[in-house]
Amino acid sequence: FRIKMSTGILPSRMNLQLFKIKAVSAKKGFDLLKKKADALKKAFRGILQKIVESKACIGEDYNEAMLGLAEATFAAGDFSRAVVDHVKKKTPVRLTVHSDNIAGVHLPIFTLRHEEDNSDDNSLLGLTGGGTAINKAREKFTKFLKVLVTVASLQTQFVTLDQVIKVTNRRVNALEFVLIPKIKFTIDYIDKELDEESREDFFRLKKVVEAKKQRQAEKYANNDNKGKQDNENAEEEVMVEEQDAFDDDDEDVFI
Amino acid sequence: FVKMASQVGKAFRIKGTLLMAVIADAATVTGMLLTGMGERNHKGQTNFFIVEKDTPTADIEAALEKMLDREDIGIILVGQSIAERIRPKIVEHEAVIPTILEIPSKDQPYDPEKDTVVTRAASILWGADTGMQKLKEIKEAKGVVKK
Numbered sequence: 133f134r135i136k137m138s139t140g141i142l143p144s145r146m147n148l149q150l151f152k153i154k155a156v157s158a159k160k161g162f163d164l165l166k167k168k169a170d171a172l173k174k175a176f177r178g179i180l181q182k183i184v185e186s187k188a189c190i191g192e193d194y195n196e197a198m199l200g201l202a203e204a205t206f207a208a209g210d211f212s213r214a215v216v217d218h219v220k221k222k223t224p225v226r227l228t229v230h231s232d233n234i235a236g237v238h239l240p241i242f243t244l245r246h247e248e249d250n251s252d253d254n255s256l257l258g259l260t261g262g263g264t265a266i267n268k269a270r271e272k273f274t275k276f277l278k279v280l281v282t283v284a285s286l287q288t289q290f291v292t293l294d295q296v297i298k299v300t301n302r303r304v305n306a307l308e309f310v311l312i313p314k315i316k317f318t319i320d321y322i323d324k325e326l327d328e329e330s331r332e333d334f335f336r337l338k339k340v341v342e343a344k345k346q347r348q349a350e351k352y353a354n355n356d357n358k359g360k361q362d363n364e365n366a367e368e369e370v371m372v373e374e375q376d377a378f379d380d381d382d383e384d385v386f387i
Numbered sequence: 388f389v390k391m392a393s394q395v396g397k398a399f400r401i402k403g404t405l406l407m408a409v410i411a412d413a414a415t416v417t418g419m420l421l422t423g424m425g426e427r428n429h430k431g432q433t434n435f436f437i438v439e440k441d442t443p444t445a446d447i448e449a450a451l452e453k454m455l456d457r458e459d460i461g462i463i464l465v466g467q468s469i470a471e472r473i474r475p476k477i478v479e480h481e482a483v484i485p486t487i488l489e490i491p492s493k494d495q496p497y498d499p500e501k502d503t504v505v506t507r508a509a510s511i512l513w514g515a516d517t518g519m520q521k522l523k524e525i526k527e528a529k530g531v532v533k534k
Contacts, residue, residue: 180508187505188525191497194490201418212417219425219433226404227461229484237396240484242461245404270421277407277422284462284488287504291483294507296396 141318143325151322155315162307169300171235176293183286190279197276200269208262227281232289237296239289244281395483405461405484408434408454410447412466414493419464434460444472451476460485466492467501478503499526 141147205211224247231238406426409419416437419425427433436450447469454460463485470477470489477487489504491497499505499522509518 177512180512183508184499184505184512184522184525187497187502188499191491194497197418198414198493201414201421212413215417215420216425216437219420219427219435220423221426221428223406223424223426223434225422225424226406228404229401229461231399238398239396240399240401242405247404266421269418273418274422277419277424280464280488280490281407281462284486287486287488288483290504290508291481291486292395299396 141322143322143329145326148319148322148326151315151319155312155319158307158312158315162304162312165300165304165307168235169297169304172237172293172297172300175234176290176297179286179289179293183283183290186279186283186286190276190283193272193276193279197269197272200265200272204262204265204269206262207265211266225277234293237293239292241285241289242281244278401484403459406434406459407462407464408460408485409464410436410438410450410454410466410469411464411490412469412493413437413439415466415490432457438466438469448473448476455480455482455485463487464490466490467497468492468495470503471501474503 141151226245226247227242228245230241230243232241233239407424409416409424411419416435420435425433425435432453434454436447436454438447451463451465451473454463461484465473465477465487467489469492470487480487489497489502499509500519505522506518509522512518513521
């Protein structure tokens, strides 16, 4: 497919140097980005696999926990109201977020933290019976919670990687299909123009030399026929014409 | 809090700690609250929402919105049957943190074929059609299929 390339660049040798350097660094950038994209894709596949597997597993942990809850409810009666009412102002169960660095990309990871607990309202539960069952249910749900935090970390990594891979791929494609061909086209253009210029120069020089030779030849022919006076005139003419010749060339020779 | 598209993948620092939140049926929420993760802060905001059979979908969506607007929540657990009802809102959520995690419901065992993240993961891993096939297989292997 054809990209519309502007040729507004001055075709000079300096620019040719410049664009050759640009081509080299664009290629280097492209190679680096490709490596990054590959590394990210690898990490991504690993995470995808883990996500599908671990998500399928949380079903089991959940069922266990709900079973424990059912047993506790059987033993202590419906304590759901009590639990909701006793919700604290500030929960000790919190998450910290770290970042994991893969190929320059920072992925967020959650860690479950249980901060120091001054009051323990939950100890009021199950006083009338079933306290052990409630504690068991609490343990099972805590286990479930930990698994959930791991899965959630996988999810955040998944979402982040997904977006970063898309961006990186876009940049790789931009380099490969837009920037590098554009630079190449400019280099070819400058090259062609420089060639054309040197050919023009050479051609002009040839023409001038030919013209001079011709005039010289004509002068000698005239001298033989007309004599000395014409000689002087001829010399003047030659001198004037030489100057003219030089004038013409002035703008062409000094680029 | 929303992570802007240009920020994804760059270094970040989250000050302090984040909360977990849960939107699920009464039994599940009770169980989760047992672990002590529940909080009702001085503004009266809670990090849990109990969904009953007659709770209108709009209410559920509003609760999710409120949680998403808060800057201190890291993970939002949503029961899968509830997630089904507010699927558009969940798909629309693009930020990395908070992340919405689908969990089983009391009445409905976990179905990987409906989980947004898992279906995307499967379609990338194995391709659109084979992906769904594989998920079906995994579901059956775990004995989760309803008879």
